[in-house]
Amino acid sequence: MYKIAVIPGDGIGPEVTEEGIKVLEALAADSELEFEFEYFNLGADHYLETGELVTDEVKEELAQFDAIYLGAVGDPRVEPGVLEKGILLDLRFTFDQYINLRPIKLLNEDFTPLKDKAGGDIDFTVVRENTEGLYAGFGGVLKKDTPDEVATQEMVNTRKGVERVIRYAFDYVQDRDEVDKVTVCDKRNVLTYAHGLWQRAFDDVAKDYPEVEEDHMLVDAMTMKMVRNPEDFDVVVTCNMFGDIITDLGAEIQGGMGLAVSGNINPDGVSMFEPVHGSAPDIAGEDIANPTAAILAAAMMVEVLGHAEEADRIETAVQQALTDNKTTSDMGGDLSTAEAGDYISSLL
Amino acid sequence: MYKIAVIPGDGIGPEVTEEGIKVLEALAADSELEFEFEYFNLGADHYLETGELVTDEVKEELAQFDAIYLGAVGDPRVEPGVLEKGILLDLRFTFDQYINLRPIKLLNEDFTPLKDKAGGDIDFTVVRENTEGLYAGFGGVLKKDTPDEVATQEMVNTRKGVERVIRYAFDYVQDRDEVDKVTVCDKRNVLTYAHGLWQRAFDDVAKDYPEVEEDHMLVDAMTMKMVRNPEDFDVVVTCNMFGDIITDLGAEIQGGMGLAVSGNINPDGVSMFEPVHGSAPDIAGEDIANPTAAILAAAMMVEVLGHAEEADRIETAVQQALTDNKTTSDMGGDLSTAEAGDYISSLL
């Protein structure tokens, strides 16, 4: 029996997590797995009513769960950064979810904007550092709103923080498929301090994995190769900021946000799973949002909880729904959010 | 009579700048323009022999020129960062070349890795801040090579530095074409200090240009849109680090490094023009490097010196050479570096 904390959040978050839960319940009905869901009311509405983001009490409660299932945070009524830093990043940091795992997998060639790539040509995973770097929140503003204003933001890396994510990537690659290659993506030729540490940590950790091929890409060249030869990647490990950028690019080349999933993982603690797409306030409440990414996030949760086979069943059902064109309009189908979730559930 | 300082630099730099100069001489032979070239021996060889990067004396000499024409710096014999920071970034900073101008223009649809994009669909310019941000070089390493190591790198923005590049973008967009839209690309929802300044500066400057449309993209979403709907962009203004990343992605979607050009511009000082491709040491000296980007960099130099019509003649000749398939092998032709330069010169 798994206890799952659900944070539906803002915008389309509640609609899409509902479908994810529907699918998990369909899976439970036809397997040994059991889930218990508890809802947490966090996000823009709660913040605007109470001024609260995530209180210590809520964090203590969340710590009791086996996993967190998140819809989305973000709302145009709130200043940029308040909800993102105050909820999403705070949870990642509080639960030390130091891995942000983002599979980039082209399921159907019709969805990619790239020429000449067939399903299977794009199949790699980005392991993004998720608790430090430019996301540390360090910095400040001096002489604000004067012509002499200076603003800083610090990229802070610790050897421990970098080593553990690199080690995770090397362990992960060996479980993944036949190819075993880890690419480190950085900007060591300019960020000589912060990414000098990345370089040294990578070279050190790699020594423990002589059977894994090592590779290095500068972040600028990385984006080029992602649109030209994405088949060359297997597992890519990178810092928080660059991971943010290249995983969104990855989401697009694999067919768009409708399919992109993000796991915030602490291998020894509480992990959190979310679709990448965000709150999309413009289409919220219309029952047209695509629940596929939220459903795939639920599948990743099942996998990380230790049930790869059951996770596979969900992924296979999603793939079938795509093939049958039983999708929402953004993917070319004509189903509502709820109907799309129903269809995938019915395949389980 | 324009005095041009030529820094051929490393790897394929000397070969490709030679072709750029050939083309400029062909242009001079058939126009009112005159050029005088002086060579500066800077780069890996010079550094390994003398330990010198760019001395103060050399900087004083360079300050006397109308423009600098650079091949490439970078060499596997030298630690990452030494030549890049010690030559390329030092020149950008010393001459306060605060604009890095990078046109992204698809000349021929065969070259883009994107589906369904015709020549003309991709036509925007990135205006990258070029003298501060994460490139400031601020940071350090504590407890190096111990498990407690911490390394930092600081993104430093000044109001003046950010405002002037945004203002340049707004001025530039109005000279460019019929559409007048400036997109600012940042990560304001996480880098709330450094990119809060960008946000405020952008909103302020935009007030002076009520006739120009304003647009904002988070950097992660930016990369997605660049591969899905690049036709939506006109002029994009962004910080040094993100500019580095998105211009390389832009180079790829417009057909690869073979055509990508970078102008490091100080509107009131000495500007520097370079192909984006870098030194490519693996193919140096073989007369197979593609000189097109270096030739287009020469064209941009001519344009910034105030001769748009003559610059156009070079661009038209390049386009013709592509159409005629008179290119090096990386572009599908079978010419050598020198032959490719000869062909373009012959069209002038």
Ligand SMILES: CC(C)[C@H](C(=O)O)[C@@H](O)C(=O)O
């Ligand atoms: C919403 C935002 C703070 C977040 C991030 O930058 O990490 C998102 O873009 C992501 O990638 O999960």
Ligand SMILES: CC(C)[C@H](C(=O)O)[C@@H](O)C(=O)O
């Ligand atoms: C060589 C490197 C320092 C440089 C940069 O990062 O600016 C290059 O990538 C560029 O974009 O001109």
